[in-house]
Amino acid sequence: MTDDLIKVFAGSGSLRLTERICNYLQIAQGKSETLRFSDGNIFVRIQENVRGRRIYIIQSTVFPANDTFMELLFWIDAFKRAGAETVTVVIPYFSYAKGDKKDEPRVSIRARVCADAIEVAGADRVVTMDLHAPQIQGFFHIPVDNLYALPLLGERIKALQLGESVIVSPDVGFAHQARRFAAYLEMPIAIAYKERVAHNENAQILQIIGEVKGRTAIVVDDFTLSGGTLADVSQKLINYGAREVYAAITHGVFAEGSLERLERSPLKKLLITDSVENQPVTFNHKIEVVSAASMFGEAIKRIHNRESISEMFYSIG
Template structure:
């Protein structure tokens, strides 16, 4: 029934974000538990009656990626076997989004495999944020909503009252979204021409397209893992005359060694969101987390009451 209050549950990969979503919605968090056995098996259990309800499950699939993805599938199956009316899966960070194409011989299109598994498990709708490749939405036969952290990150940057800003895309692939940041911040844009020759998460900056001399550069991207690209682009910007460098990234995956690279770089402040919350590193003072709980909560509320989600992103 549409008049039924929402039931929001957390997977073990997103319990803090789910708590913030529920606080925004004024709802108690659903009761459930995840157990991890010594042999590597995962066990999930719903601790309240959900029969006939429209439920929402929040679970990022990272740290550890495979375990959290399998847990996601088990939760979908558990809800289905409990007689729910529908399951909306909220995946703040979809870790296999980078595997969106067959770009070399004899490799798997991992995002497509994951999409098939999520649908077969029984998901009715999927909500994600800043997909690395938006065409991944086409891998699903169910509705997929791709939310953007841009409004919240831009609002935080605006509060810094920075002067003479230039928005910088770390590669040509993110240029389209970087233009949206530039429009929101009413600033020009530059692009770093990046080359990645292997799977070692290392990239080389070949050239910088655009004028950054005497300006405050704001690097924008959808995710960072090693911090290597951000650090390399920041160095290149300073070499080309930028007076200050900031960065705003939706998914701060941040693996061991990344904090040291960022701290050693010219970046003065790195803004990330709470789509990833269980990184194996300790943040330094350069890193600030901007919560996207309000965006997810509003999207979930609009889905529940059959309202438009696109209205949220008129900027």
């Protein structure tokens, strides 16, 4: 593929992933820079001509969430003002996706506010991966492509050859997605039942529903933040007779203290993608990164060539 009429640029939240995507596409990365002033203001600058080009800007909106999101809006505006034909926003991890509903009085639906801001800034299309709440696609009036990390993580799980295994959903809410993992890997499924009583990162695992005794348990989820649920589920699975515990999580959003919590847990290995790269922690031996660059690169190529993206996921239904 040539770089004729296509340009991929990096926001400061996805520098390494953008480089890998450009390597997959065999194109030169767009030239740009992000500056931060002492008062906290962010300044973005495109360092080449983009007039008439179809632009793809890669930016995960986390660590720090507000700064990276504002930077993304500035990039969209800069490209539109520079005469780009279209601006496709690639958000590997959309941090405000958790704010998808008004679940108590007098609170903001944060994901909707973010969707409105992205549209008003001038984005023509959004590409993301494993949205915490898929209905967020309906918050936008522009096309939204929600990619799935399942094939990437699923193939890595197959390569580990873990023997008799069971897929475990960490809660009832993720059971539907966990069933997709189970079908893809041809494994049974179990569900951890938990309760969360406050707006914090702590939940209590009450029981495991399903047969895990003597099997390798593989916990799947869309993201982890504190590591608390993973650690608690891992211990509960061992208590219920699981031989060992692995996990496959799309977004490794590790807050400070999370890896220490996982280090003390029975979890043997945690697979994550590289959708988040500015974590304030240093990975330990339990973390293995599976790059999503080929998936995002393929999606960009298909969008650019006006081909189907859904064909990439026929194998997972």
